[in-house]
Amino acid sequence: MSILLLLISVGYLYSNVNEYSHFNISFNKHFSIYHQTNFRHKEDTDEDITRTADYKTFDSFIDAVQYYAVNNTIVVASFDITYVSMALNLFLTSFRKFNINNHLFVASDHLGCAELLSHDAHCIQYMNLSISKSPSYFYEPDYNIKACIKPKIVLDCLKAGFDVLLVDVDIIFLKNPLPFISNYSDCDFITQIDPYFGDINSGFYLVKASSSGLELFTKIVEMINGTSKGDQEYVNDALHELGESIKIQRLSPELYQLGSVFFTEGNRAFAGDNPCTDCIIVHNNYIVSLEAKIYRFKEYGMWSVDIGDYYSDKTRKYIKYGNPIDFGAREEFGCNNTMEEFL
Numbered sequence: 001m002s003i004l005l006l007l008i009s010v011g012y013l014y015s016n017v018n019e020y021s022h023f024n025i026s027f028n029k030h031f032s033i034y035h036q037t038n039f040r041h042k043e044d045t046d047e048d049i050t051r052t053a054d055y056k057t058f059d060s061f062i063d064a065v066q067y068y069a070v071n072n073t074i075v076v077a078s079f080d081i082t083y084v085s086m087a088l089n090l091f092l093t094s095f096r097k098f099n100i101n102n103h104l105f106v107a108s109d110h111l112g113c114a115e116l117l118s119h120d121a122h123c124i125q126y127m128n129l130s131i132s133k134s135p136s137y138f139y140e141p142d143y144n145i146k147a148c149i150k151p152k153i154v155l156d157c158l159k160a161g162f163d164v165l166l167v168d169v170d171i172i173f174l175k176n177p178l179p180f181i182s183n184y185s186d187c188d189f190i191t192q193i194d195p196y197f198g199d200i201n202s203g204f205y206l207v208k209a210s211s212s213g214l215e216l217f218t219k220i221v222e223m224i225n226g227t228s229k230g231d232q233e234y235v236n237d238a239l240h241e242l243g244e245s246i247k248i249q250r251l252s253p254e255l256y257q258l259g260s261v262f263f264t265e266g267n268r269a270f271a272g273d274n275p276c277t278d279c280i281i282v283h284n285n286y287i288v289s290l291e292a293k294i295y296r297f298k299e300y301g302m303w304s305v306d307i308g309d310y311y312s313d314k315t316r317k318y319i320k321y322g323n324p325i326d327f328g329a330r331e332e333f334g335c336n337n338t339m340e341e342f343l
C-alpha cells in the first residue's frame with residue numbers, strides 16, 4: 001500500500017510542477033496575439049520558455065479574423081483558461097486533423113493562448129477579464145457571463161462581413177462539417193439542435209453575415225445586456241421573436257449528436273463501442289463539469305491532449321492521478337455557467 005501511495009504522490013507532484021513546463025512556447029509568424037506579448041502559465045519559469053520575436057500581432061480582433069478567414073468564413077471557438085485543455089483537444093482532434101486552417105481560438109483572458117499557440121493553433125486574446133476598462137470588455141463584471149461572450153464575438157465578426165462557424169470547445173469533429181453546412185447557401189442560420197432544451201443548441205452553428213444574421217445577433221447581444229442566463233436561452237428567445245424573417249436550417253440530430261445521444265443512448269462508454277460512421281460532430285454535453293467531460297472523452301478515446309507524453313512515453317510505468325477538483329472560476333466573474341456547462 002505504501003508503495004502505491006508513493007507512486008501516486010510522485011505522479012501528483014509531476015502533474016503539478018511539470019504539466020506545462022514541458023512545452024517550449026515559441027512563437028513564429030503564424031502565431032497571433034492581440035495586445036499581449038507576455039503569456040505565461042503560472043508553472044512556467046524563464047528557462048522553460050523559448051521565445052522568438054517574429055510572431056504575428058494584430059491591431060484588432062477583426063484584423064485577425066480577416067487574416068485567417070477563408071471563403072469569407074471564420075471558424076471561431078471561444079474559451080477561457082479553465083477550458084484550455086478542452087480547446088487544445090478540439091484543435092488536435094478536429095481542426096488539425098481536417099486541415100481547418102480558417103479557425104481562430106478566442107481567449108477571454110491573458111493566459112489562454114499560450115498553450116494553443118505552442119501547438120500551431122491560431123489564437124487571439126479577445127478581452128482581459130481582470131481589467132475593467134479595456135476596449136473589448138463585455139459589459140460590467142457583475143453581469144458578465146462567460147458563455148455570453150460568444151454572441152458578442154460572433155456579432156463583431158458579422159458586423160465586419162464575415163460568416164461565422166461557432167464551435168464550442170467540448171465538440172469533436174468526426175468529419176469536416178464545412179462542406180456539409182456550407183451547402184445550405186440560402187440559409188442565414190444553420191445549427192445543431194437540442195430537442196431536450198427548447199430547440200436550438202447554441203454550441204455549433206454557422207451564421208451568415210446577411211441582414212437577418214446581423215439582426216439575430218444584434219438582438220441576442222441586446223437581450224444579454226445586464227442579465228445572466230446562458231446564451232442558449234437568448235439564442236432561442238431571439239429566434240422565436242424573429243420568426244419567419246430568418247431562414248434556419250436545423251441540422252440532423254443523428255449526424256450532429258448531443259452527448260446524451262452519442263454516449264448515453266448510443267451506449268458508447270469505451271473506445272470502439274458502436275462506431276458511428278455517419279456522425280459528423282459529437283458534442284460532449286449533457287454531463288456536468290469539465291472533469292467529467294474530459295473523463296468521458298478519455299474513456300471513448302477522443303482525448304488527444306498528451307501533456308507530459310502521458311500517452312506516448314514508452315518508458316514510464318505509472319498511472320497518473322489528478323485530483324478531480326474543478327478550479328474553474330464561476331461567480332468570481334459574475335458568471336453562472338453551471339447550466340451552460342451542462343448544455
Ligand SMILES: *[C@@H]1O[C@H](CO)[C@@H](O)[C@H](O)[C@H]1NC(C)=O
Binds near residue numbers: 024
Ligand atoms: C526546448 O528548447 C530547448 C532549447 O531550444 C531544447 O534544448 C529542449 O530540448 C526543448 N524542450 C522540449 C521539451 O522540446
Ligand SMILES: *[C@@H]1O[C@H](CO)[C@@H](O)[C@H](O)[C@H]1NC(C)=O
Binds near residue numbers: 035036131134
Ligand atoms: C491582463 O490581466 C493580467 C492580470 O491582471 C495582467 O497581468 C495583464 O497585464 C493584462 N493584460 C493586458 C493586455 O492588459
Ligand SMILES: *[C@@H]1O[C@H](CO)[C@@H](O)[C@H](O)[C@H]1NC(C)=O
Binds near residue numbers: 070
Ligand atoms: C472555399 O470554397 C471553395 C469553392 O467552393 C471550396 O472548394 C473550398 O473547399 C472552400 N474552402 C474552405 C476552407 O471552406
Ligand SMILES: *[C@@H]1O[C@H](CO)[C@@H](O)[C@H](O)[C@H]1NC(C)=O
Binds near residue numbers: 179180183
Ligand atoms: C450539397 O447539395 C447538393 C445539391 O443538393 C448535393 O448534390 C450534394 O451532395 C451536397 N453536398 C454535401 C457535402 O452535402
Ligand SMILES: *[C@@H]1O[C@H](CO)[C@@H](O)[C@H](O)[C@H]1NC(C)=O
Binds near residue numbers: 225226
Ligand atoms: C446595455 O445596457 C446599457 C444600460 O441600459 C446601455 O447603456 C447599453 O447601450 C446597452 N448595450 C447594448 C449592447 O445593448
Ligand SMILES: *[C@@H]1O[C@H](CO)[C@@H](O)[C@H](O)[C@H]1NC(C)=O
Binds near residue numbers: 331334
Ligand atoms: C447563480 O445561480 C445560483 C443558483 O441558481 C443563484 O443562487 C445565484 O444568485 C446566481 N449568481 C449569479 C451571479 O447570477
